[in-house]
Amino acid sequence: MRFHRITLVALLVALAGALAVVSPATASHEIVIGMQCDRTGATQIVGTVLCPGFHDYVALVNSKGGVGGHKIKALEIDHEYKVPPAVESYERHKKEGAVTMAVYGTPHIYALAAKLTEDRIPGTSPGFGSAAAADGIRYPYIFPIAATYWSQGTAAVDFVKKQLGTLKGKKIAFIFYDNPAGREPIEVLQDLAKIEGFEIKMFAVPPPGVEMGAQVLDIAQRFRADFVIGHLFGGAPGVSIKEFKRVGYPLRKFVSFVWGSAEVNIEAGGGFAAAEGYYTMQFAGVGEDFPVLNEIKDMYKKQGKPVPKEMASTVYYNRGVLIGALHVEAIRHAVAAKPDGKITGVDTKAGFEKISNFTLGGLVPPLKITAADHEGGGLVQIWQVKGGKFVKVTDWYAAYPDVVAKHIKAAGTK
Amino acid sequence: MIQRECGVLKTSYEADMALYPLPIARWTMGALAVIFFGILPLTLHEYYLSIANLVWIAVIGALGLNILVGYTGQVSIGHGAFMSVGAYTAANLATRLDSPWPVNILAGGLMAAAVGAVVGIPSLRIKGLYLAIATLAGQLIIEWIINHVTFISGGVQASIEVPRPRLGAIPLSSQRQMYFFLLVFVVLAIVATLNLVRSRIGRAFIAVRDQDIAAEIIGIDIFRYKLLAFAISSFYAGVTGVLYTYFLGIANYEQFQINVSIDYLAMIIVGGLGSVLGSVLGAAFVTLLPIVIRLGMEAFGGVFLEPQTVLNLIPNLRLMMFGALIIFFLVVEPEGLNRLWRNIRNYFRIWPFAY
Numbered sequence: 177m178r179f180h181r182i183t184l185v186a187l188l189v190a191l192a193g194a195l196a197v198v199s200p201a202t203a204s205h206e207i208v209i210g211m212q213c214d215r216t217g218a219t220q221i222v223g224t225v226l227c228p229g230f231h232d233y234v235a236l237v238n239s240k241g242g243v244g245g246h247k248i249k250a251l252e253i254d255h256e257y258k259v260p261p262a263v264e265s266y267e268r269h270k271k272e273g274a275v276t277m278a279v280y281g282t283p284h285i286y287a288l289a290a291k292l293t294e295d296r297i298p299g300t301s302p303g304f305g306s307a308a309a310a311d312g313i314r315y316p317y318i319f320p321i322a323a324t325y326w327s328q329g330t331a332a333v334d335f336v337k338k339q340l341g342t343l344k345g346k347k348i349a350f351i352f353y354d355n356p357a358g359r360e361p362i363e364v365l366q367d368l369a370k371i372e373g374f375e376i377k378m379f380a381v382p383p384p385g386v387e388m389g390a391q392v393l394d395i396a397q398r399f400r401a402d403f404v405i406g407h408l409f410g411g412a413p414g415v416s417i418k419e420f421k422r423v424g425y426p427l428r429k430f431v432s433f434v435w436g437s438a439e440v441n442i443e444a445g446g447g448f449a450a451a452e453g454y455y456t457m458q459f460a461g462v463g464e465d466f467p468v469l470n471e472i473k474d475m476y477k478k479q480g481k482p483v484p485k486e487m488a489s490t491v492y493y494n495r496g497v498l499i500g501a502l503h504v505e506a507i508r509h510a511v512a513a514k515p516d517g518k519i520t521g522v523d524t525k526a527g528f529e530k531i532s533n534f535t536l537g538g539l540v541p542p543l544k545i546t547a548a549d550h551e552g553g554g555l556v557q558i559w560q561v562k563g564g565k566f567v568k569v570t571d572w573y574a575a576y577p578d579v580v581a582k583h584i585k586a587a588g589t590k
Numbered sequence: 591m592i593q594r595e596c597g598v599l600k601t602s603y604e605a606d607m608a609l610y611p612l613p614i615a616r617w618t619m620g621a622l623a624v625i626f627f628g629i630l631p632l633t634l635h636e637y638y639l640s641i642a643n644l645v646w647i648a649v650i651g652a653l654g655l656n657i658l659v660g661y662t663g664q665v666s667i668g669h670g671a672f673m674s675v676g677a678y679t680a681a682n683l684a685t686r687l688d689s690p691w692p693v694n695i696l697a698g699g700l701m702a703a704a705v706g707a708v709v710g711i712p713s714l715r716i717k718g719l720y721l722a723i724a725t726l727a728g729q730l731i732i733e734w735i736i737n738h739v740t741f742i743s744g745g746v747q748a749s750i751e752v753p754r755p756r757l758g759a760i761p762l763s764s765q766r767q768m769y770f771f772l773l774v775f776v777v778l779a780i781v782a783t784l785n786l787v788r789s790r791i792g793r794a795f796i797a798v799r800d801q802d803i804a805a806e807i808i809g810i811d812i813f814r815y816k817l818l819a820f821a822i823s824s825f826y827a828g829v830t831g832v833l834y835t836y837f838l839g840i841a842n843y844e845q846f847q848i849n850v851s852i853d854y855l856a857m858i859i860v861g862g863l864g865s866v867l868g869s870v871l872g873a874a875f876v877t878l879l880p881i882v883i884r885l886g887m888e889a890f891g892g893v894f895l896e897p898q899t900v901l902n903l904i905p906n907l908r909l910m911m912f913g914a915l916i917i918f919f920l921v922v923e924p925e926g927l928n929r930l931w932r933n934i935r936n937y938f939r940i941w942p943f944a945y
Contacts, residue, residue, distance in 0.1 A: 254905035290839030
């Protein structure tokens with residue numbers, strides 16, 4: 177009996193020793209990015225293209241030896257655009273040791289904001305989410321890293337101003353998806369209407385956003401808008417193109433926010449020929465003419481595999497590359513400070529705040545993320561549907577920074 | 591629970607009215623208590639506890655819905671909205687008046703009960719599918735009100751950040767702390783429901799479900815009991831909403847949309863209508879199944895396919911398997927997981943001497 181006990185103890189000690197030797201060796205050389213995705217839910221037309229872009233960029237970095245010799249692992253979990261799976265995937269990512277999280281979806285960044293801050297892991301909300309989170313002092317671990325809906329609103333008004341010459345006395349319609357994300361820019365637009373002296377009227381499209389005939393008719397024939405700003409999601413942008421076309425409203429007087437701006441939206445609206453003139457707002461470069469995309473193609477060719485078909489849908493694919501690249505860039509800064517690769521969320525937060533002038537040959541805007549400004553400037557480009565493809569109309573720009581700053585400040589004191 | 595009633599003699603009314611009259615049932619409950627309060631939270635990683643927490647929240651909501659649908663026979667597709675009523679009531683109290691969490695949970699539950707009773711008024715005239723549509727209207731109206739009335743929603747984003755609940759000086763924020771916090775409410779909800787359904791009120795509910803005209807003839811006030819069922823059920827929903835808000839640290843109306851109502855209906859139908867154990871099993875099944883399927887796919891999918899293909903396949907295949915498994919279980923046993931468990935139990939009750 178005594179002998180058995182000794183053997184058992186010896187075995188346990190040996191096992192513990194083996195585990196102790198094995199586990200640090202496997203843990204150190206892989207840096208994990210927690211990545212949420214929606215390939216099956218309400219916004220699947222975004223996720224099925226955006227997520228492969230993210231993975232391809234990470235694979236490209238790994239094929240070049242990773243970051244400072246450490247491989248990057250993007251652990252993707254699909255949350256079907258539902259909150260409980262997003263919470264579960266957050267905890268899973270945390271368990272796997274994620275040092276940064278690519279959150280996807282406005283409700284999900286809201287649901288995870290408290291957790292991210294408590295656990296001190298930076299989470300990104302590119303092009304969606306709470307615009308107030310641009311305030312890095314109040315939300316130290318939330319990083320919009322792309323133009324928020326407030327910045328998109330000011331940029332849209334500025335663009336309209338340039339198109340119409342002046343805004344004084346003009347009529348602008350804002351057609352939006354009636355949910356919190358859709359309503360977010362309203363306050364900013366109303367503010368700008370006062371400053372610039374134009375009339376703005378809000379047209380809500382109730383979820384799921386496929387029925388907007390009445391609103392569009394109102395905009396075109398009763399309100400007679402001089403310009404329309406659209407802020408719709410999912411299948412709604414395609415419907416809006418069809419409806420405006422049907423009532424004969426010229427699409428060259430329509431500018432869409434970033435989630436109604438992709439090839440798939442245009443195709444859903446009847447194709448590029450039908451949507452001629454439609455202006456779109458972008459927070460990542462459009463088209464295949466970027467060195468980083470050629471490198472990804474070369475990587476696939478070298479492996480003897482066909483180039484993924486998602487690359488043809490450049491708007492969302494390039495956004496995936498942009499989001500992946502900014503995460504990797506934050507990790508790069510963090511690893512530069514800690515070359516052994518044992519970085520934590522605190523290090524990646526500091527890494528994000530060092531990102532500046534990282535453009536990937538024009539695919540990424542020249543962001544400057546600081547400890548106070550987690551949005552990085554709120555830069556966008558406007559592209560127009562012209563002759564069967566997107567044509568660049570403006571370079572990176574941001575407008576009315578004082579108005580956005582005022583609203584961020586007001587949100588902070590609320 | 592597995593039990594043999596042979597040789598159990600009851601000598602007092604108390605013994606006859608005990609929740610678990612058989613020793614083996616009491617031992618099982620004791621063992622389960624040790625597992626869920628001791629062994630699991632002290633050994634599992636926080637990730638698994640976070641899944642457990644999602645199950646606990648679902649259990650309370652499913653119990654409430656089962657009281658209404660399973661025991662009283664009134665359909666509701668508005669439970670997501672009743673949860674949001676509780677959530678926003680508590681969030682507003684917590685941020686405006688700085689009130690403590692026990693008050694908020696109670697207030698959230700009561701407010702949801704009041705709203706639920708109002709939405710339940712059509713149940714006095716209509717039944718079945720018609721009532722389902724009436725409650726659906728309730729869901730949409732409540733969603734719209736929360737979405738647009740900034741006094742309730744706290745701004746256009748319809749999100750209110752809520753401070754963590756505190757136990758003395760300790761804020762409950764980690765998944766492990768939340769686990770215990772939520773589990774207490776799960777136990778309260780289960781015990782309350784078990785006792786409710788065998789009380790006078792519970793028997794009245796069942797009578798209304800089985801044949802409301804007959805129930806009225808034997809002296810049950812239909813008006814009162816139908817609305818009471820809506821109120822009690824909505825109280826559970828409201829508490830679920832408050833707990834969910836505390837769990838996430840934020841009240842956001844997009845967490846309580848119509849698909850949530852349907853998920854909860856799926857839980858009680860898969861688990862078993864009119865059964866407490868069924869609510870628990872159904873909530874666990876619907877919450878855990880997608881996670882288990884994904885973990886399995888991640889482990890074995892890479893054997894056959896490219897990693898990128900697997901990533902695209904997992905979520906789609908998971909949805910299909912989820913649907914297929916629900917159909918499978920309903921075909922195998924239309925009365926749900928609870929009935930499946932009872933069949934197994936009855937088999938072993940006389941095992942190995944089956945006749």
